[in-house]
Each structure stands twice: as structure tokens, then as C-alpha cells.
Amino acid sequence: MARKPSLRVTNGQFIRDVFWFSTFTKLLLFSAYKSTDFEVHRNWLAITHQLPVAQWYRESTSQWTLDYPPFFAWFEWVLSWFATWFDSGMLVLQATPYESPACTFYQRLTVLVTEQCLLYALVRYTWGRKVFRDTHMGRVITLLTFLNPGFYLVDHIHFQYNAAMYGLLVLSIALMSEQRPLWAGMVFSVLLNFKHIYAYVAPAYFVYLLSGYCLGRDPVLALRKRTPSPWLETGWRLAKLGSLVSLVFAVSLGPFLYTNQLSQLITRLFPFKRGLCHALWAPNFWALYSVGDRLLYHIVRSLGIWAQVKPTASMTRGIVGDVVFAVLPDISPRATFILTVLVQLPGLVYLFRYPSRTNFIKCIVLSGFASFLFGWHVHEKAYLLIVVPMALLLTSGDINLGRIFFLLNLAGVYGLFPLLHQPMETPLKLSITLLWVFGARYGLKLDSSPASPTAESSGSSCNTNWSWVVEGWYMWGFICLQAYLGIIHSWVLGDNPSFEFLPILLTACYSAVGMVYVWVRFYIWFFLS
Template sequence: MLLEIIFIVTAVKAFFMPLYRSTDFEVHRNWLAVTHNLTLEQWYHDNTSEWTLDYPPFFAWLEFALSHVAKIFDPEMVKIENLNYASDMTVLFQRLSVIVLDIVYIYGAFRCTKNIANGNLLVFLLLITNPGLIMVDHIHFQYNGFLFGILLLSISNMLSNNYLYSAFWFAVLLNFKHIFLYMAPVYVVHLLRAYCFTVSSTDGVHTPWYSFSVTNLFKLATTVIFVFCLSFGPFIDQLPQVFSRLFPFKRGLCHAYWAPNFWALYNFADKILQHFSTKLGIPVVVQEAAMTGGLVQEYRHAVLPTITPAVTFVLTAAAMAPALVKLWYLGADRRYRGGSFLRCLTLCATCAFMFGWHVHEKAILMILIPLSFLSVLGITDARLYMFMSVVGHYSLFPLLYPKNLLPIKIFILLTHLSIVFSYLPSLYEPKTKTSRRRGFLVLPKLKASDSLYLYGLIGLCIYENVLHTFLGLDKTLPFLPLMMTSVYCALGVFYFWVRQYIYFLTFNLSSVPTLTTSTNTKSVYEKKET
């Protein structure tokens, strides 16, 4: 069955080859050319194209390796001067490269599910059919599947208590794409707690005292430092230039397409206040189409205080702190370390998504991927995943803006949701019992208010794709649908974040299912919510 699932999903990806491609397609083609033709010292200095190399060194080496295969398909694609080059063979190669590298993701998903006692096939299915990855990688064009595959390898080793291997793979991941730094605090706390503080107790479970292992800390530090030296060592003489490419803080608080986070709500509030201030005759500094003009740029808010990178870092760290403290506390019991690590990883990824600087909308996948594992651990986890799988994946729809892609986006999402809403509820309770107690319009296992919010996405979709043009607003307010999607989905993500945080901080550890036990047990918090 696993092979059948992999074959079907891969076939679907192959059908998407001739579809719309974003500018990221040219970005990666240019990186092939840069790494293939220039010396190491020039990789992070070349500016022939506006799409300069801004990923860590391991990814640059990946592009270098791919470029030698690319020139077999079409030598013209690896010429630096051939900007915006997209021959049929170029498209074929780049699309195939994403599909082939997805093998790492498939293997990582398989390795992770081996650590799950109940619902492992369902988790594998949820990971492989993730609509966000399919839309972002195989239509929009990126290599997120490969990167998340490395993350899954790290997670699988963590769940198996192979801490050094887990640290190794996460360090490798950071040197492929540094956005995963948002997850680093969780790794630091968990590895120190589980690996460097050896547990001593009479029953092997409860921890009356700790002894710190300097040897384990040395092994851990050596592993991580080795990976970073291997990555940045060849660029030791140009580290300032490399870091200036990796951390371009002048790109502004938000991406051109607002990620559905706290700053989308903040920007929207500023827009509303700006409008009413103008109506009331209160003088404000007005930037035409600021934050909604489709450009990546620095800007100042008109009424609310302008946010700096330092503010976002402080807010993100403050948001993560209680979760990290709870993770340290939960590490006292070996039985619950795996589930606690996954919950905290998801929660801190959400904190970074909510309050980070220049967050891309695609970063929602950093929440959805680990959340897939939690969906089989308890009824509350399942509810959170069911809700977030709709909101998070729908928030990616504007990435694929051509109108002819609308049926494909809806098909991909509904196919995944049919799996989610058919099989997750039945994992906890037979459908016959559920259907007798709930209204027709209330989604399985979800509250009526949650269902009402999700149905609102249908109305939003109809407005964006039909009514906005029908009302003639596409000329005067072209970015209104995009702003509506970001703001409405931001409300859902914020709601999810609050519920997830409350659950993580208040659940009863002794009654929460672990990765290796049945999912039928309910915690005290879950019983109250039910």
C-alpha cells in the first residue's frame, strides 16, 4: 500500500510539469549557472541576476551537483547570461529534480512513522499527500520536500533516542536552509535535557535528581560544530558577505504577500486606523499602496508604531519561552519525551510564524508537517490538525494566482481533507456514534464555531474568484482579495496558536497518549473540552 500511495502521488506531481511556474523557477536556474561557472569565491558575490544566491552553503553545493546533470539536458540552462531561460528540457529537468529529491521526504516520512504505534499508515498518508508541499514545490516551484525530508530524518532519530544523529541531521538542515533556525531553541532545550542531563532514578521513569554529562555535551557540540565547519569552512574569508546574503533585514516586516500571522492583523489594523484618521482630518503620513502593493520593501506604518527586526525577535523569544520551560519540565519522564518534543516543535514553529520578521507564507508548512504526527496522539491534537489543515493550506492558494489553477488547487486540498475528515475522527470514535449527536453542518470532531469559521473560507473563495471581478473592483482594488485571505486566515492561525498553547501548558502528562501507546485515552483537558 505504501508503494501504491507513493506511485499515485508521484504521478500527480508529473502531471503538473507544464503548469504555471513562479519566479523561483528562474531563481534556481540562475543558481545552477552561478555554481557551475564561477569559482567558490564568486558564488555569494555574483549579481548578474537580481536573484542572487541567498541560501546556506550546503544548498549551493546541491545546486552545483545538479548543474552537472542539468547541462546534459540542456547546456544553455547553465549559462549565466541566459536570464529567464526556460526551454522544454530546462522545465523537464527542474521539475524532475524536485520529484527525485522528494525521495528524501518519502524516506523521512517512512522512518518517522515507524515510531508511531497507532495510526502510522494514516500519518504517512497525511505527510505524503500534504497539499501545501505539492502546490509550493511542484507548481509554484521549490525544494521544500527535500528539506522537510531532512527534518523528518532528524525527528525520527530524536523519537528513537538517537540524539547525536538527530543533532547531526538538524545541523545539516540548517546549512541547507536557515529558516529552520526558528526550530533550533526546541532542539537545544530537548537535547540538553534528554542527552546531556543523565537521568538517575529507582524506577527508571521519575527523576529525583540529575547529573550533567560533560562527555555527552562534548559529543553533541563536536557533531554540530563539525557540520558547520564543513559547510562554512570553504567560505571562511567571506563570511560577512555570506551572512549579508543569508540575513537581508532590509526586506521589510512582511513579504509582498502577507503571511497569515500577527503582522497581517497589525498591518490591517493600521490600514483601518489610517482610513478613519483621514476621514476625521487627523494628519497621517500616507504611503500609496504601502504593504499592499505587491512589492518587497521597507515601509513605515501610518498610525501604529513601526516594527523593527529587534521587536520581532523579542516577541518571538518571549512567545517561545513558556513552551520551552514546559518542555524542560516534561523531559523528566522518558515515556513522554517524544510527544512533548513534537508538540513543542510545532508550537515554537507557530510562535516564529506569528511574530517573526519577513515571514513567508510558505513557512506555514513548518507548522503543518510536525502537526501531522500529533493528529494521532489524542482527540485534541486531532481537532487542532483538522482545523489547521484547512486554514493553513487554504492560505497558500494566492501563491498560485492564475485563474486556470483554481480547480487544481481545490482538487488537491479537498482530496487531502477527505482523508483527514474521514479517517481521523474514526480513529477515536465510530462514525455511527458521531453522526447521531452532531448537526449536519458541524464537521466531525469540531466545535460548531470552528466549523462556522471554516465554512467562511468557502464564501471568501467565492468572493475572491467571482464576486470581486463581477463587482468591477479588480481594477481599483486589485490586492483586496489577497489582503482578505491573509487577514481571515491570520485570525484562524492566531486562534489555533492560542488553543495549542493552552493545551500544551495545561494537559495532564500521565493521561496523554504517547507515540507508542493507544490513542483512545483522553486527558483531563480533553474530557473538559468534549
């Protein structure tokens, strides 16, 4: 009797299906809207191709000067040589933007090709260890991360290379899970020299490698039993780790130190003259702070309580410029740095005392939260620094964490909507987001009630019925807000210049409420799960 063929999809077939679905849908976006970041990266291709290394961080023909770390500059240099096969015109240094069909195709193609680093890292994390092999959650993590709307909107429409960078982050975490701490530290050092935003999560790496590996407090990470001289073993491990990290930074910064560009490079990487808030507000604490200042300003002025109040309150002056508040204290870069460190500190102390792989990833999430909510001049796309590592924690199957992750991504993605500001792009960004929403609700089984058996898992003690109700109403609020922004706002206010930035304000503040709520919920889950 003939045996019926199995309908079960193997892991290999699943990965191929994800790859082809992702590739096909992203190819359809090649002709979509692109931001000024498209010209930024085109100019970087020209700089690295036309000029010697000694001039890379001094070149200023275009306003879009090179302001990423050295490894990203070398990455652009490699891409520039392949660019000659498509359109050599894109490699001409000029102050005005350049665009051609071949240039657009090539730059879109580079994003599509390099983001496969993220798919590889996710596969390595979810199926590289037997504990995760053939699990439902492994596939859910891969799908919800690789097909995240944030990567569609930011990388494949707005135009950047975030997925490739997060691939290195996930690969580093996977190597840590595979008990290869030295390789994990080296890969993370490479990532820091590609994009310095990841310095925000560096404290989690430092504490875990110090406590778990160098001091041997995590038996899984330490691998070997201690020698008769524990301090000698600690010193040897610290020397190996420090040598690898120093080697990476020496290779990265050495050529620019030799050409006397190091001070110029640092100035480009850390432009503190930029304002507290980005032109398109990130949905963080400072968005709420700015709106609170504006409300207090109107209250104080109408009541005449405070005669010394400033006549105007500039909540943001765009990409460059200081932010001046009318009533609340002005915020300096130093203040945001101190606040970020203080918010990170409890998680770092906990990780030092109880080093483990799970606590390490949790601490990466908390560090990302702290930098996003309280950092200086935060971009809205930086929410990916939280949601990508949080997805790796979903292997626990905890439905409470699943709901936190879902709400976080929903608020973060909606905060990206102002990036695509043309009305014709609204159906595109809504359809991409809704597809992910339906997939996440099904994959994470979020329709289970809090009293159902499926909801009983580790960390469920921090969940209450009221939180499910609040979260449900908040999610429905996105539909109401989108209805207002997409239809009612233009009907009621039209082109009134006084309300030109109201959609950005409402989007940032409503998403910020969700972000702060999720941060509090995750902090509770961190210590109680």
C-alpha cells in the same frame, strides 16, 4: 479447501501505492504554472556549475543571487552536473530568464526525486518503532503529510524543494525517537546549513538535547545510567554533541571563510532591508496588524481626532522595503525577534523541566508558530514549519488535536492560493485541496461529535461544544470567501486598480484569523494534554 487470499494491505504495499500515486499525480503537473523561483534555482545551477566556490556568494549577473546556506549551494552544484545531460543551456550565466522544455522537465524531475527523502523519513518515524507498527494513524500521518496540498502547490507548481528539506527535519525527529540524540542533532545541523529558516525551531532542539540528553533528565533519551560523577557524564555528552555540531558547521562554512565570503554570505542570508510583510502576505499576526492600522487610519482621518496622522499608510511595499504604519507603531526586525522569543519561552521552559519526545515535538510546533505569526518578512509557505511536525503528534489519536491540525492546514493552504493567481489554475488548486480535505476528515474521523466516545481522549478537557461550532462556521467561511474571490469580485469591481490587492488582503486576513485561533488552541492543548 483453498484458503482465500487476504485483502489486507501490508505496510510495504501501502508505501508503494503512496509512492506511485504521488509520482503519477505530480508528473501531471510538469507543464503547470511556475513562478520566478524556477528561474532562481536555474540561475543557482549556473552559478555553482560555472564559477569557482570563491565567487558563489559574490556573483550578481542575475537579480536572483544565491542566498541559501552553503549545503544548498553544494546541492545545486550536484544537480548541475546531471543538468548537462538534459540541456546545457540552462547552465549559462545570464541576466535574462532561460526556459526550455528540457530545462523544465529536469528541474521538475529533481523536485520529484529529492522529495522521496520525506517519504523515507515518514516511514521511518511511523513504522521504525514497534509502538507505531501496523497502526491506522501511521498510514494517516504518511498520507496527509506526503500528499499535503502545500507541497503540491509550492514545490510542484510554484517550484521549490521544501519536501526534501522537511524530510531532513522528520528524519531528525525520527532519530530522536529511536534514542539516537547525537545523530538527530547532527542531521538537524545539516538541515540548518541547507535552509536557515529552520533556525526558528533550533531552540527546541537545544533545550531538549541539553535537558534530556546532556543532563540526563529524560531517561529514554539518556539511555544509560549516570556515572558516579554526574557532571563528568554531562560534560562528556555535551562535548560529543558540541563536536558533532561544530564539525558540520566547519565543513559547511569553512570553504567560504577561507575565500573571505563569510560576511557576504551572512548578508545574503539575512537581508533585513526587506519589509515586515512579504508581497503576498503570510496569514499571520502582522497581516491583521496591517489591516488594523489601515482601518484606524480611515477612522482617525474621517473623525479628525489626530491631526498628526500620516497622509498615507504603506502596509507593504512588496518584496523589498520598509513598512510604515499610519497610526500603530512601526515594527523593526529587533521587535519581531524579541516578540518571537517571548512567545516561544513558556514552551521552552516547560520542555526543559519535563523533557520527553512528545513535549519535544510539541515545542517544535510552538516554535514554528511563533516564527510564523510574529517573525520578520514571513513567507506564506512557512506554515509548513508548523503543520509537518504537528502531524507527527497525531499518533495519539486525540480528536481535538486532529481538528486543530485540520483547521491549521486548511487555513495555511488557503493562504497559498494567491501564489497561483491565474484563473485557469483555480480548479487545480481547489481540486488538490478538496481531495486532501476529504481524506483528512475520513482518516482523522473528524465527523465524530464532541460528545461521542471517540472524542474522549487525552486533552479533550480543553475542548468545548462552542469551539466545534466556531470551527465549523469558520470552515464554511472559506467556501463563501472563495465564491466572492472567484466570481463576485470580478463582476462587482472588475479591473478597478483601487481594489487590485483586495483578494490578497482578504485571503491573508481570513486565514490569519484561523492561524491565530489554532495557535491559542494548541497552546492550551500543549499544557493540558
